[in-house]
Amino acid sequence: MAMQRRDFLKSSAVLGVASLAPRIAYSISEDWSAEFASALRQDPRLLGWKTPASDAFAAAALRIEGAWPGALEGTFWRNGPAVHDRHGLRYQHWFDGDGLLQAFRIGAGRVDHHARVLKTPKLRAEDEAARRLYSGFGTHVPDGARLRKPDDVNTANISVLAHHGELLALWEGGSASRVDPESLRWQGFKSWGQGFEGVPFTAHPKVDPDGTLWAFGYALGAQHQLVLYHISPKGALVKTALVPISDFGMLHDFVITDKHLVFMIPPLVMEMGMETSFIDSHRWRPELGSRVLVVAKDNFEDRRWYELPPAFGFHHGNAWEEADGTIHFDQCLDDDASLVFDALRNVMRGHLDGFGAAFGRYARMRLLPSGGASMDITVDGADFPQISPSHVGLRNRYLYHLGVADSEDWYLRSLVKRDLDNDRLQTFDFGTGKIPEEHVFVPRQASEQEDAGWLVGTVLDYQHGISGLNVFNAQHIEDGPLATAWLPYPLPLGFHGCFRSGLV
Amino acid sequence: MKTLLSILCLSTWFIAAAPTLAGDLVLEVKGVRSSEGDVYAGVHIPTPGVKFPAEEGSVHTFKTPARAGTITVVFKDVPPGEYALTAFHDEDGSGEMNVNALGIPTEGYAFGNDATGFMGAPKFEDAAVTLAEGAQSVTASGSMMY
Numbered sequence A: 001m002a003m004q005r006r007d008f009l010k011s012s013a014v015l016g017v018a019s020l021a022p023r024i025a026y027s028i029s030e031d032w033s034a035e036f037a038s039a040l041r042q043d044p045r046l047l048g049w050k051t052p053a054s055d056a057f058a059a060a061a062l063r064i065e066g067a068w069p070g071a072l073e074g075t076f077w078r079n080g081p082a083v084h085d086r087h088g089l090r091y092q093h094w095f096d097g098d099g100l101l102q103a104f105r106i107g108a109g110r111v112d113h114h115a116r117v118l119k120t121p122k123l124r125a126e127d128e129a130a131r132r133l134y135s136g137f138g139t140h141v142p143d144g145a146r147l148r149k150p151d152d153v154n155t156a157n158i159s160v161l162a163h164h165g166e167l168l169a170l171w172e173g174g175s176a177s178r179v180d181p182e183s184l185r186w187q188g189f190k191s192w193g194q195g196f197e198g199v200p201f202t203a204h205p206k207v208d209p210d211g212t213l214w215a216f217g218y219a220l221g222a223q224h225q226l227v228l229y230h231i232s233p234k235g236a237l238v239k240t241a242l243v244p245i246s247d248f249g250m251l252h253d254f255v256i257t258d259k260h261l262v263f264m265i266p267p268l269v270m271e272m273g274m275e276t277s278f279i280d281s282h283r284w285r286p287e288l289g290s291r292v293l294v295v296a297k298d299n300f301e302d303r304r305w306y307e308l309p310p311a312f313g314f315h316h317g318n319a320w321e322e323a324d325g326t327i328h329f330d331q332c333l334d335d336d337a338s339l340v341f342d343a344l345r346n347v348m349r350g351h352l353d354g355f356g357a358a359f360g361r362y363a364r365m366r367l368l369p370s371g372g373a374s375m376d377i378t379v380d381g382a383d384f385p386q387i388s389p390s391h392v393g394l395r396n397r398y399l400y401h402l403g404v405a406d407s408e409d410w411y412l413r414s415l416v417k418r419d420l421d422n423d424r425l426q427t428f429d430f431g432t433g434k435i436p437e438e439h440v441f442v443p444r445q446a447s448e449q450e451d452a453g454w455l456v457g458t459v460l461d462y463q464h465g466i467s468g469l470n471v472f473n474a475q476h477i478e479d480g481p482l483a484t485a486w487l488p489y490p491l492p493l494g495f496h497g498c499f500r501s502g503l504v
Numbered sequence B: 001m002k003t004l005l006s007i008l009c010l011s012t013w014f015i016a017a018a019p020t021l022a023g024d025l026v027l028e029v030k031g032v033r034s035s036e037g038d039v040y041a042g043v044h045i046p047t048p049g050v051k052f053p054a055e056e057g058s059v060h061t062f063k064t065p066a067r068a069g070t071i072t073v074v075f076k077d078v079p080p081g082e083y084a085l086t087a088f089h090d091e092d093g094s095g096e097m098n099v100n101a102l103g104i105p106t107e108g109y110a111f112g113n114d115a116t117g118f119m120g121a122p123k124f125e126d127a128a129v130t131l132a133e134g135a136q137s138v139t140a141s142g143s144m145m146y
């Protein structure tokens, strides 16, 4: 199979002779299901990449360890790829699996869990045909169906947004999906207005403290373009723009200040015309450097460009600007995109070597009014950064992210609270046997303090084969979770979530 | 793509056919998903300087109320040559094929031989069938993609 051969060539060139033997062994076998199943029997960490046994499952009144804060009420939504295996094929990239939407409904000290695979048109067509029909993010499916438009392969599997009473499962290559918040059923693609049917919408929109929604999409084609969206707190499309971008490709996240949108564009370039998966159509071109595009919120035609060294990252924390116009922003950054090309693929066949080392480090950037720019990359492994929603676009003192507990770690293992004013860190190490996922900040009502609230997020206990929902006091995360609500089953590791008091 | 078949132009064949050489051209538009609106279909011929499927290359178009399933139209006494089918399903009855802000059609369309292009329309040759001299008929067939 062409892709495995290329993988082999690329990886062996980078890793040297020592890695040749296992790589050759992997390249012989095309059956990633059997390979993964066999690896899972040896290594329980891989439980996080196992497909759940059914498309919908639930558990009521979860067993709670610790003292669950009674004042925390609402719904914690999560999304992520889950259907890695179906119709006899195991996908060959973590990002390919069809989305599993989850709701943790929390109230009066009780937590209920509900999860459902999103039956997108893509998954319905495949189930009808009883085979995988489309090449995906990182899996090339030969002899597939005709691809008409990006939403034909929309897996709705990255994140979830509750905005103005509507629950949206987010992808990034095409439309957001409307989901029924009670049943968690896929309802239809979201169009933000006439002419915006099927136009790509990011999995990482940003919401101003007043509810205004800012988003983008990347549209790759004969002319690559960046789509900009300004959406009112009531969900109405206020304005949009199409920005042509040369040498452009996948762009996962962006960041906003109170006045600007900031796009850090890595030198990861989609080169059209290849019969392969989405990511394999990209080339890493470090000679291009990173380009930073700054667009005024009040005038999408007002655009400035900055240059920074080549780097690749998925997630930003926040951005804010000084009175003189200096913009500060951060991102979890790696030297290149090998994470997405190699590590996130190899895990699907049960290969975890180099997995942790491929994740990014916390980095802070500055854009100066003079046109200069600087990048300061720390040594701290970090990803899934979060802040208080009241500080989006404003100067934040605190940032919460997952971190590595030491350099030997194979993956993110700790929860970190970063005090940006004095670079002090508070850390909780989950220890061997547990894999934490993104923890979101939930403000406590009626408090002026930025860190007065909880951190809510999931954890996989792979030694006991179960997952749980943690709640931390954000002011003392080193004390460990206040409480964990344990599920009677494990959850596949996913990506992003959000918390809403109330149903949506 | 926006101009594809966007103007209805009912015309007769531009060449007066020699009856002995002419045959039937059968257009078959498959996979029409609903009976909403109209289906527009057109026959294109190779036209120097015109990029398929620009309407300047079409010699005949027709409009018919949509019917779920397959719509078949037979043209009699068509001169031998190469013919490419194009069609779209104007479900909202606007008289043109709707596209989104990126120019991607948001209504169903079809090309002959189910030909596909890369990030756009297919090539004329891929969507065309040949009505050979002396042949009784040829079918140009394509399925709607929504």
Ligand SMILES: [Fe+2]
Pocket: A158, A203, A204, A252, A314, A315, A495, A496
């Ligand atoms: Fe993300």
